[in-house]
Amino acid sequence: MALHNDLPPLLALRAFEAVARHLSFIKAAVELSVTQSALSHQVHKLEQHLGKPLFIRRTRAIDLTLDGQHYYDQIRPALEAIGAATRSQRAAPSAGLLRIGVLASFATLWLAPRLADFFQRYPHIQVELLPAIQLANVATAEVDLAIRYGKGDWPDVQATRLMAEILSPVCSPGFKAMQAPHGALLMATSHRPFEWTDWSAHYQVDLGPYPRVMLHDYNIVVEATVAGQGIAMGRHRLIERRLQNGSLVQAFDWPPYHSEIGYWLIAPQGPLSQAAECFSQWLKQTCANA
Incomplete structure (x- = not known):
């Protein structure tokens, strides 16, 4: 099976990682320089892709679901590795x-x-x-x-x-x-x-x-x-x-x-x-x- 069949929308993944790290849509939106509504849309897209909720949304706070926490723990090292690999390659050409x-x-x-x-x-x-x-x-x-x-x-x-x-x-x-x-x-x-x-x-x-x-x-x-x-x-x-x-x-x-x-x-x-x-x-x- 091709790898891309399992990959989620990458913008949605980046949005999820930021919200999960901050446990705040406001702080994540500031970091990524997007509106909260755009960020919420990307997270919802990822939840639809996975077929399950990733956050417990309360009036003044949010928490990760058990599935959301497990998913965050798995993808964070992978995203850090991608960032490190990109930095090393970009430094090489010039x-x-x-x-x-x-x-x-x-x-x-x-x-x-x-x-x-x-x-x-x-x-x-x-x-x-x-x-x-x-x-x-x-x-x-x-x-x-x-x-x-x-x-x-x-x-x-x-x-x-x-x-x-x-x-x-x-x-x-x-x-x-x-x-x-x-x-x-x-x-x-x-x-x-x-x-x-x-x-x-x-x-x-x-x-x-x-x-x-x-x-x-x-x-x-x-x-x-x-x-x-x-x-x-x-x-x-x-x-x-x-x-x-x-x-x-x-x-x-x-x-x-x-x-x-x-x-x-x-x-x-x-x-x-x-x-x-x-x-x-x-x-x-x-x-x-x-």
């Missing part, structure tokens, strides 16, 4: 190739303009940026390093804070001149909209009356805001040029919010390759001087 997972907005607005300095220092290292909303996972060797935006609460990786973000709502001068009482809030798609949540809690602002427009990526949010379509949460590290040339201005009178949110360098557990170590040191120095 020691100078470096894959970096990064949000497209950070790559476009901050990192790319500074990469020339890295290439001048390390011309033998080839950098491949892999931009995505759902960042690739360093723990499973999808990338060598990743740069993430958040509060540093990612499990099973080494997270080093690069720089904090300064936040304030911004809009175009024309939009502000219209004095719209409750302009639309333009937001990048995320299952954790902590920017607006933290800012509104800090300044005790009720965002209820403001309509929300969800856009795919923060790059699109910036362009739509410059075009006068609404109010965005300005990430000052990324929109510095827009603030300097006046195409974006402060939407409200509150001072910029120095948040706990920032940019983090994410590396797998264990030693880095020489190329990853060079990039890591360069990035830390560049961020410290930014």
Whole structure:
């Protein structure tokens, strides 16, 4: 019998492993950068494939069934072995190739303009940026390093804070001149909209009356805001040029919010390759001087 006849859907397997390890759909969704509903759908798909429930779902908690615990104990070593085998094979072809997972907005607005300095220092290292909303996972060797935006609460990786973000709502001068009482809030798609949540809690602002427009990526949010379509949460590290040339201005009178949110360098557990170590040191120095 062919092996693939017995293999479950691999995305569903990855979802199950994360939920079983955390015993939490919320924490697993954060780790995999997916919504809880998408994660629940994948777990349900695996349960249908096996023909049995894997979790006992309660109001505020979940537990593995006996079958679920047995299945988790069997597949976890296999997944770790696959990850180790993948890392060893990816390191072999080219020691100078470096894959970096990064949000497209950070790559476009901050990192790319500074990469020339890295290439001048390390011309033998080839950098491949892999931009995505759902960042690739360093723990499973999808990338060598990743740069993430958040509060540093990612499990099973080494997270080093690069720089904090300064936040304030911004809009175009024309939009502000219209004095719209409750302009639309333009937001990048995320299952954790902590920017607006933290800012509104800090300044005790009720965002209820403001309509929300969800856009795919923060790059699109910036362009739509410059075009006068609404109010965005300005990430000052990324929109510095827009603030300097006046195409974006402060939407409200509150001072910029120095948040706990920032940019983090994410590396797998264990030693880095020489190329990853060079990039890591360069990035830390560049961020410290930014």
